[in-house]
Each structure stands twice: as C-alpha cells, then as structure tokens.
Amino acid sequence: MREIVHLQTGQCGNQIGAKFWEVLSDEHSIGGDGVYHGDNDLQLERISVYYNEVGGGKYVPRAVLIDLEPGTMDSVRAGPLGNLFRPDNFVFGQNGADYTEGAELVDSVLDVVRKEAEGTDSLQGTGSGMGTLLISKVREEYPDRMMCTYSVVPSPKVSDTVVEPYNATLSVHQLLNSDLRKLAVNMVPFPRLHFFMTGYAPLTARGSASFRAVSIPELTQQMFDAKNMMAACDPRHGRYLTVAAVFRGKVAMKEVEEQMQNVQNKNASYFVEWIPNNVLTAHCDIAPRGFKMAVTFIGNSTAIQELFKRVNDQFSAMFKRKAFLHWYTQEGMDEMEFTEAESNMQDLVAEYQQYQDATIEDEGEYEEEALPEEEE
Incomplete structure (x- = not known):
C-alpha cells in the first residue's frame, strides 16, 4: 500500500x-x-x-x-x-x-x-x-x-495581511516545482500548467442531506458550477484542458459516463478540442459519512489565470512604489527576487492564455516549429 x-x-x-x-x-x-x-x-x-x-x-x-x-x-x-x-x-x-x-x-x-x-x-x-x-x-x-x-491563495474579498500579494507571488515560483506523478499523467498537458481548480458536490450541511434527493445529473451539474469551486475564478471565463471527477457512493458508472458526455456535448466551447478524451472519471462505492453520494472535482482550466492576474496586479501596484519592501530586504532578500517573481507570474498567465486561444489547426504549426530541432 x-x-x-x-x-x-x-x-x-x-x-x-x-x-x-x-x-x-x-x-x-x-x-x-x-x-x-x-x-x-x-x-x-x-x-x-x-x-x-x-x-x-x-x-x-x-x-x-x-x-x-x-x-x-x-x-x-x-x-x-x-x-x-x-x-x-x-x-x-x-x-x-x-x-x-x-x-x-x-x-x-x-x-x-x-x-x-x-x-x-x-x-x-x-x-x-x-x-x-x-x-x-x-x-x-x-x-x-x-x-x-x-x-x-489570498481571497479577493477578505484581506488580513497587507503584504499577501508579495507572499503569494513569491511562492508561485516555488510551486512550479511541485508535482504529483499519477495525476500528472492525465491532467497536466504542459509542465507549468499544473494548477488545478478543485470542487465538491453537494455543498450542503450533513444535517440537511436527508431532506434533499441528489441525483447523478444534479451532481454533475453542480460540480461544474463556479459556486462549488474552491478557487475564486469562474471556469466559464476559460477552457478546460483536462478534468477528473471522483464519484463516491452507490452510483451507476454508465449513468455517470452518459452525464459527463452530455456536459461535454452541451458545453463543447468550454473544453479544448485538441486534447481528445480529456475527462477522466473514477468511482469509490463507499459514500462520505452523512451523504448517499458525492463527487470531488479536479479541473485544469485556463480560467485560473484570473486568480494569478488578480494577485499579480496587486503585487505590481505595491512593488512599483516599493511599499513594505523593507520588511523583506532587511531579512536578506534582494529586490531582484521580486522582479523575477513578478516576471514569472506574468509568463504563467501568458502561457495559460496561449493555450486557451489555441485551436486544433495550430497543432500543425507547433509540429513544424519543432521539426528543425529534431533534425539537429
């Protein structure tokens, strides 16, 4: 084990x-x-x-x-x-x-x-x-x-630390070095794009679960809803590169597969077309305590760039005026580390945007660009 x-x-x-x-x-x-x-x-x-x-x-x-x-x-x-x-x-x-x-x-x-x-x-x-x-x-x-x-990541609505844009931006540089091999095989098409949006359904209190019947279609609809996401960004503002959903409880996988396919068919524009079969489903037949069925959602969506943009804008506004910078420099940090972290965040946002805009026709262009390198 x-x-x-x-x-x-x-x-x-x-x-x-x-x-x-x-x-x-x-x-x-x-x-x-x-x-x-x-x-x-x-x-x-x-x-x-x-x-x-x-x-x-x-x-x-x-x-x-x-x-x-x-x-x-x-x-x-x-x-x-x-x-x-x-x-x-x-x-x-x-x-x-x-x-x-x-x-x-x-x-x-x-x-x-x-x-x-x-x-x-x-x-x-x-x-x-x-x-x-x-x-x-x-x-x-x-x-x-x-x-x-x-x-x-810092909340867009509540802030209890004035320097949190600095801390978040400086940490993203290190987070680019973390990986989970098993998920990466199915979920990470490009090395840097491994920041997932997680979600859960149903998001109800245990006591109220018995008063509401939850079905597979309802679970599937809820898990793609922005309200059920644990990140402050709207998946409708981007496109899914890959998705994984783990259902728990007594559910029929045939119905799960049908519902997932329905979601993809009805919302095709929210999934990149150049990664086929990019939705993975798994099943554990033991339901969480207090629920008959539930689903955990993991999505690799380009919409997460919203979150990085927001933090980066806050970082840039403070760094431009060198606000609170002395707290970091007097502990041994260099101003260049801040510049590098800011640039790194901007590159990450640009990369997400690049693949959000990419179409299946672009694939040939990328392959042609790679050919000369392979010949060398």
Whole structure:
C-alpha cells in the first residue's frame, strides 16, 4: 500500500489541516484517542495510507505540523484531536519571521519527515499546505517521490495581511516545482500548467442531506458550477484542458459516463478540442459519512489565470512604489527576487492564455516549429 506523509504549515495550513484530519478520522471511525470505534471492516480499508498503526489498535496520523510560532499548535493540541498526533511531530518556532527562522526550522522538520518516511513501505508523496522553503528541501531529500500541495491563495474579498500579494507571488515560483506523478499523467498537458481548480458536490450541511434527493445529473451539474469551486475564478471565463471527477457512493458508472458526455456535448466551447478524451472519471462505492453520494472535482482550466492576474496586479501596484519592501530586504532578500517573481507570474498567465486561444489547426504549426530541432 502506498502511504502519504502529510505536512501542514502556518496558521491557515494548520487550521485547514485540523479539519481535514477531523473528516478523515470520522470516515475511518478513529476517535480522538487514536482507537478504532467502528463496526465495519470497510472503514479500515487503506487506512495505512494516512495512518500508522502503532500497536494496541491505536492509529497515529502520518502528519507533521509546522508553524513559526506556537499559537496555532496550542490550538490544535487543545482541539478534539489534540491527542491523536505524535507529540514529536509538532515543530514550531517562536516569532514568525519566515525568511530567517524558517531556514533554521527546516532541518528539524526534515528530521521528522525522515522518521515518518522510514515508517512507510512505499511512500507515495507529501501533501497539503507546505511552505515554499519546505517544498525545495523536501524535493532535494526525496527527488523521486510525488509531491502535492493544497495552496491557499489570498481571497479577493477578505484581506488580513497587507503584504499577501508579495507572499503569494513569491511562492508561485516555488510551486512550479511541485508535482504529483499519477495525476500528472492525465491532467497536466504542459509542465507549468499544473494548477488545478478543485470542487465538491453537494455543498450542503450533513444535517440537511436527508431532506434533499441528489441525483447523478444534479451532481454533475453542480460540480461544474463556479459556486462549488474552491478557487475564486469562474471556469466559464476559460477552457478546460483536462478534468477528473471522483464519484463516491452507490452510483451507476454508465449513468455517470452518459452525464459527463452530455456536459461535454452541451458545453463543447468550454473544453479544448485538441486534447481528445480529456475527462477522466473514477468511482469509490463507499459514500462520505452523512451523504448517499458525492463527487470531488479536479479541473485544469485556463480560467485560473484570473486568480494569478488578480494577485499579480496587486503585487505590481505595491512593488512599483516599493511599499513594505523593507520588511523583506532587511531579512536578506534582494529586490531582484521580486522582479523575477513578478516576471514569472506574468509568463504563467501568458502561457495559460496561449493555450486557451489555441485551436486544433495550430497543432500543425507547433509540429513544424519543432521539426528543425529534431533534425539537429
């Protein structure tokens, strides 16, 4: 069985991560004490992907919790799953100065990751909310392992940190180095275009699920809806390069395939025509707790450039006036790093736009351009 070592970093990463483990533990019927309390053997299927059995029927998450200040860690410890995690896997600093203290803390993090990796039979990858420094260090340590990040981008409506456009733009440069091989085979047609929009349906509270019948057509319609996306951009403003949908529950795959085909036929202009069979569906017959059926959506859409454009515009407006730049330069950063990060973001947006505008007739032109290189 392939295992996943899960890293969660910073205040936001740890808050989302705590909810992630709450949902996962609920699905596997693992209590706050790490003991299995369920009555169905299916709940223990593949539990070793995210949990390590330490004996006596106790399961411990393969998780490393990281922050540059202790406050968030104290909140997690005081929460309902505080005793679930291995105490040694809490790694934190004291003051929150990422550029300086992060470099010192990363060795401690790598030691913990190394111990977790040694406890696996076939390490598949690392996941969720890693800091950019950790991405490069973990990549150096495990060059042949798959890496997936669930990155949180500043909201267009709420801002609690004035320098978040700087932080987001500087991090995208590192995020271009992360990959997840299995998804990449089907989802990433070009190396740099691996930023996915994720979605989920139905987005309803567990208590209200029993009052509403959910059908396959409705799930399919909801998962393509901008309201169900976890990214602040509208997929109707771009085109899908590839799509993956994982259905859960007692669903007929024949009906799923028909509905997915209907969506593609009715909305052909929203899918690039030069990648055939670019919609992948998968099925797990165990429904999430509290629902009869659900679907997780992953889309590689050119519309995500909206998100990068928005952050880049905010970055450029501040950088032009060198606002708050001293906070970064006095910690050892160079102004050239900001210029490079800005240029990198602009290139990414341009590349998404290029493939959004591309048509099937352009394919011949690209091939002709490549021919002289091949002859050499």
